[in-house]
Amino acid sequence: xxKRGILVVVSGFSGAGKGTIMKRLLEDYSDSYxxxxxxxxxxxxxxxxxxxxxxFVSKEEFEEMIEEDALIEYARxxxxxxxxxxxxxxxxxxxxRDVILEIEIQGALKVKExxxxxxxxxxxxxxxxxxxxxxxxxxxxxxxxxxxxxxxAWQEAxxxxxxxxxxxxxxxxxxxxxxxxxIKNEHARVARNHAVIExxxxxxxxxxxxx
Amino acid sequence: xxKRGILVVVSGFSGAGKGTIMKRLLEDYSDSYxxxxxxxxxxxxxxxxxxxxxxFVSKEEFEEMIEEDALIEYARxxxxxxxxxxxxxxxxxxxxRDVILEIEIQGALKVKExxxxxxxxxxxxxxxxxxxxxxxxxxxxxxxxxxxxxxxAWQEAxxxxxxxxxxxxxxxxxxxxxxxxxIKNEHARVARNHAVIExxxxxxxxxxxxx
Numbered sequence: 001x002x003k004r005g006i007l008v009v010v011s012g013f014s015g016a017g018k019g020t021i022m023k024r025l026l027e028d029y030s031d032s033y034x035x036x037x038x039x040x041x042x043x044x045x046x047x048x049x050x051x052x053x054x055x056f057v058s059k060e061e062f063e064e065m066i067e068e069d070a071l072i073e074y075a076r077x078x079x080x081x082x083x084x085x086x087x088x089x090x091x092x093x094x095x096x097r098d099v100i101l102e103i104e105i106q107g108a109l110k111v112k113e114x115x116x117x118x119x120x121x122x123x124x125x126x127x128x129x130x131x132x133x134x135x136x137x138x139x140x141x142x143x144x145x146x147x148x149x150x151x152x153a154w155q156e157a158x159x160x161x162x163x164x165x166x167x168x169x170x171x172x173x174x175x176x177x178x179x180x181x182x183i184k185n186e187h188a189r190v191a192r193n194h195a196v197i198e199x200x201x202x203x204x205x206x207x208x209x210x211x
Numbered sequence: 212x213x214k215r216g217i218l219v220v221v222s223g224f225s226g227a228g229k230g231t232i233m234k235r236l237l238e239d240y241s242d243s244y245x246x247x248x249x250x251x252x253x254x255x256x257x258x259x260x261x262x263x264x265x266x267f268v269s270k271e272e273f274e275e276m277i278e279e280d281a282l283i284e285y286a287r288x289x290x291x292x293x294x295x296x297x298x299x300x301x302x303x304x305x306x307x308r309d310v311i312l313e314i315e316i317q318g319a320l321k322v323k324e325x326x327x328x329x330x331x332x333x334x335x336x337x338x339x340x341x342x343x344x345x346x347x348x349x350x351x352x353x354x355x356x357x358x359x360x361x362x363x364a365w366q367e368a369x370x371x372x373x374x375x376x377x378x379x380x381x382x383x384x385x386x387x388x389x390x391x392x393x394i395k396n397e398h399a400r401v402a403r404n405h406a407v408i409e410x411x412x413x414x415x416x417x418x419x420x421x422x
Contacts, residue, residue: 122401128414151419157412165396166404178399181392185376188389190333193377201368203339208362 005034005093006186007115009101009108010179012123013153015134017169021123022102024176033183034092036101039065042080055085073103073110084111098183105159112162119186120163121179126170128153216245216304217397218326220312220319221390223334224364226345228380232334233313235387244394245303247312250276253291266296284314284321295322309394316370323373330397331374332390337381339364 012018026035039055041062050056057065062081065071074083084101092099101111112118125131131153135146160166165182169175186192223229237246250266252273261267268276273292276282285294295312303310312322323329336342342364346357371377376393380386397403 124411128411128418131415132418147419150415154412154415154419157408157415160408160412161401161405163401165399166401166408167399178396182396182399185389185393185396188376188378188393190372190374190377194372197368197371197377200335200339201365201371204342204361204365204368207339207343208358208365 003096005096005098006183006192007089007093007099007101007111007118008121008183009103009111009118010121010123011103011105011108011156011163012169013125013131013156014149015131015138015153016123016125017134017172017175018102018123020172021169021176021179022100024172025100025179028176029180032098032180034088034097034099036084036089036099038082038103039071039085040080040082042082072101072114073107075107105156109159109162117192119165119183121165121167121182122160122163123167123169123175123179126168214307216307216309217394217403218300218304218310218312218322218329219332219394219397220314220322220329221332221334222314222316222319222367222374223380224336224342224367225360226342226349226364227334227336228345228383228386229313229334231383232380232387232390233311235383236311236390239387240391243309243391245299245308245310247295247300247310249293249314250282250296251291251293253293283312283325284318286318316367316373320370320373328403330376330394332376332378332393333371333374334378334380334386334390337379 010018010022022035026033037051037053037055039057039062041057041059044050044054044056048054059081062083065083065085066074070086072084072086072089074081076082084103084107089099089101101107103111108120112120125134128150132146132150135141135149141149167175167178167182190197221229221233233246237244248262248264248266250268250273252268252270255261255265255267259265270292273294276294276296277285281297282294283297283300285292295314300310300312312318314322319331323331336345339361343357343361346352346360352360378386378389378393401408
């Protein structure tokens with residue numbers, strides 16, 4: 001069994017319940033997983049604190065991180081930077097914890113390109129109708145805003161083929177369990193066990209010769 | 212979630228406990244799995260019955276199956292044919308059951324070539340030393356026979372890189388659970404859910420337009 005942690009990206013349509021799933025996964029299996037914390041140049045909202053929701057940094061600090069190649073991926077939205085600092089992620093992976101990045105599809109594909117052994121999970125409601133219903137039932141947005149979200153979801157859905165797993169969030173408990181199983185099983189992939197296999201092979205060879 | 216069953220090949224070193232694992236998997240999850248039954252031209256041994264351990268057929272019948280392309284794979288050992296009839300396997304897959312073939316590495320690679328979406332699992336003891344100990348402790352074979360088995364295991368270990376998962380059988384319960392999870396999760400692979408994804412995409416598109 002591979003001892004090093006696995007880099008896992010979880011993406012999904014807004015309204016798929018990704019936030020709730022992540023929270024439960026980290027609560028239920030706190031020894032196995034670490035959630036990557038992004039750095040951003042946007043200002044903290046009420047209740048957000050540095051090092052919990054985000055690392056809040058200045059534009060100059062962020063651009064220094066870009067220059068020093070200290071970020072796994074980053075993007076600029078509106079006038080703010082968002083990115084994933086390497087430091088914390090690599091330290092956790094070395095410690096044997098699987099590190100989860102909760103990022104959108106463009107970021108996910110950049111991470112996969114830079115680190116091809118990243119595991120990509122996409123979380124979806126059982127159907128688009130269910131997604132629409134969930135967004136409507138929140139009651140916080142008007143119909144135009146909901147349509148814009150559904151349009152965004154449609155655009156995002158173009159890239160799903162690049163993911164490894166398409167996980168349907170129908171029942172929360174089952175979904176959390178399934179994601180935990182997928183990540184756990186990933187450690188048993190042949191591609192992640194070359195050293196283990198090589199050891200057994202070398203040992204078998206010495207036995208077969210009667211050493 | 213993909214409804215069609217998955218074709219699963221389970222291979223492993225002799226002494227890895229594969230037989231016991233398969234038996235438990237089929238007992239514990241009898242609704243999910245079907246074990247493929249091979250056809251062979253060798254004679255039944257005491258206690259074996261037609262349609263349980265094997266379909267026992269004549270050389271002529273077997274060669275007719277080859278001619279009619281009615282076998283997923285077949286091989287000839289010593290003077291006997293062994294092969295996997297398509298008929299039963301495809302019927303079970305269509306019924307939504309995952310079908311397990313317990314075959315050795317050469318057969319496994321032939322199946323994967325003919326049916327690229329086959330899931331290949333390789334079961335191994337935790338170490339080669341453990342494999343040797345298990346073979347010794349059986350007390351049924353002399354040291355030369357054990358060395359020949361270990362030599363065969365070494366040869367088999369050459370092809371392990373072609374498998375998808377390398378499952379270590381340390382604790383039987385955990386191993387059965389792990390194999391069950393691996394097969395279950397395989398249904399959530401993006402590559403097995405193109406139709407589901409396409410449906411959601413089409414529905415999202417119609418919503419985004421405000422249809």
